[in-house]
Amino acid sequence: MKANNERVIGLRERKKAKTMAAIQMHALRLFREIGYHSTTVEQIAEAAEISPSTFFRYFPAKEDVLLTDNYDPLLIASFEEQPANITTLQAFRNAVISAMSNISVDELATVRERNMLIVTVPELRGAALNNLTQTMQMIAEMVAERIGRKSDDLEVRTFVGAVTGVNISMMFYYAENPEIDFARLLDEALSKLEGGFSL
Structure with a gap:
């Protein structure tokens, strides 16, 4: 029964990820064609053949179409599967690469385009900082659980800052x-x- 439930959840998550990716694809096309500020949620929904209410089930606001993705669960799952006899940094590195292996070339192109918009649209940079804070807290909790410390431990926070900094720097480089x-x-x-x- 558990295996069936996991399979159903897996299918549901894949369907959700596919819908999110489709919405983002149409949104990015519209942003390219008419600009971020000129594009409305209604236009994105129409292009993706969904209702505006469905859009808001996936993304709370227009900027979230650029800031939200489905990669965190992949990272968490892979990190939790890493063996206990390797360092936390090795475990994180392995988890990141494993999660990346599940991202298609098209999805990577979308990630790149999203990052370019975040860099060039001032209000998106502020929203991205808030999103980054949530991601850092997620990583802190992952690491803290693995090593048996609190998420606000100084070494945990230092680790999170280091790996997050590397990721941001490489995203911009890409x-x-x-x-x-x-x-x-x-x-x-x-x-x-x-x-x-x-x-």
């Missing part, structure tokens, strides 16, 4: 260099963090 293999780039950057710097 936005400017779309020909690069993003998963490999991120893996290399995290490996440098793991090995220390010679700078």
Whole structure:
């Protein structure tokens, strides 16, 4: 019974992710064609062949179409599966690369385009900072649970700041260099963090 429930949940999550991706794809096309500020939720919904109310079930506001994704559950699940005999940084690095392997080339292109818009639209930068704060708290809780500490532990917070900084830096680098293999780039950057710097 549990296996069936997990399969149903898995199918539901995949369907949700597919719908989210479709909405984002149409939104990005409209943002390219008529600009972020000129595009309305109603236009996005019409392009995606959904109702505005369905749009708001997936995204609380227009800016969330650029800030929301379905990758956090992949990261959490992979992190929790990492063996106990490796360092927390190794576990995080493995989890990130595993989660990245589930992202298609088209989805990566969407990620890049979303990042470019976040960088260029001032109000999106502020919203992105709030979203980033939530992501950092999620990582802190993941790490704290693994090592048996509190999420506000100084070392946990330092770890979260380091890996988040690497991820942000590489996302911007990828936005400017779309020909690069993003998963490999991120893996290399995290490996440098793991090995220390010679700078």
